[in-house]
Structure formats: structure tokens, C-alpha cells
Amino acid sequence: MSPVTGEFIQYQPASPTWAQALQLTLNQIVMEKKFLLNTEPFSVTQIEEYICKMIKNENPFWLAVQDRKVLGWCDVKRLENINLRHTGTLGMGVSLPFRRRGIGKNLTRACLAEAWSSGFDKIELTVYADNEAAISLYRSLGFIEEGRFRRFARIDKNYKDALRMALFKSPDVE
């Protein structure tokens, strides 16, 4: 996949050389403790290994970059079970000061375009039920709600419900 450029922000597939820059953005969102399942910071090595594995498995993984900074990412990881391999799980985040500028939508669109052309039929995700920004973004792209997990996570003794959302390549798939 070739990079897409727009308004000083470049949208490009991830490579291990971006691991350190991605670590800053990822860990900043991890430490917000409100949006992601993980609440422990990631090491550069963990991120490098994750990027390498995603590339090896031909999973879509897009970055929004400006100068040497990573402003956000979106990735889709194919499920491993032989009967579930038509489905990918989407994860994403945009650095706090850069939110609400269209970066999340651009990243998701780039990732989805690659996913559909790579043979995925269904993209699913799990989002905390109180994450209005993310739910609104996913709905605006056509994701539908498939169900609710009650007390899905417990963070600092507080339970959080989560929604399972999904988008289908062809809407008439039963």
C-alpha cells in the first residue's frame, strides 16, 4: 500500500522504524485509562514485535504521521481460528491534542479499504459503552451494534460495559 498525503499529515502503513514514535502516542492513550483494554505502558520492543507480526500476517496497520511524530494509528488483526479468518478486529487511537480533526476517520477509512481488498468480510471491534467519541466515529462509518458486554472490564474497581460493533463488506451477508 502506498502512502496517502493530506494537509501536512501523512497516512502510511506502519513499519518497525515507527515503533518509538508510536510508543509515545500509544502509551499516552494507555495512561488515560479510559479507552483501551491495556492500562500498562508498552515497551518499544513490544511495539516493534507487534508491528512486525502484523506485517508478516498481512494485517492492515496505518499510521498518521507528521514530521517524526505519530499522531494516531488504526489496525485490523485477522482472527486466527480457521472458521473466523474472514473477520478482523479493529483497534485505534489518536493523540489527545490532535483529536477531532478528521484523523481518526481518515485512518479508519485507509485501514478498511485495505481490509476489504485483502479479503476480510467483517470488521469487528469492542468499545467501552461510555466512549461516545469512538462510538460516534464507528457509527458514522456504518458500524452497527451487535451486543453489549456487561461489566466487561474493571478498572480501578470501576466496572465498564462494552459494546461489540461490526461492519460488513457486503451488507446483505447473513
Ligand SMILES: CC(C)(COP(=O)(O)OP(=O)(O)OC[C@H]1O[C@@H](n2cnc3c(N)ncnc32)[C@H](O)[C@@H]1OP(=O)(O)O)[C@@H](O)C(=O)NCCC(=O)NCCS
Ligand atoms: C475515537 C478517536 C480515535 C476518534 O479520533 P478523532 O481523530 O478525534 O476523530 P475524527 O476527528 O476523525 O472524528 C470523526 C467523527 O467521529 C465522531 N467524534 C469524534 N470525536 C467525537 C467526540 N469527542 N464527541 C462526539 N463525536 C465525536 C464525530 O462523528 C466525528 O465527525 P465530525 O467531526 O464530522 O462530527 C479518538 O477520540 C481517540 O483516540 N480516543 C481515545 C482512544 C480510543 O477511544 N480508541 C478507540 C477504542 S475502541
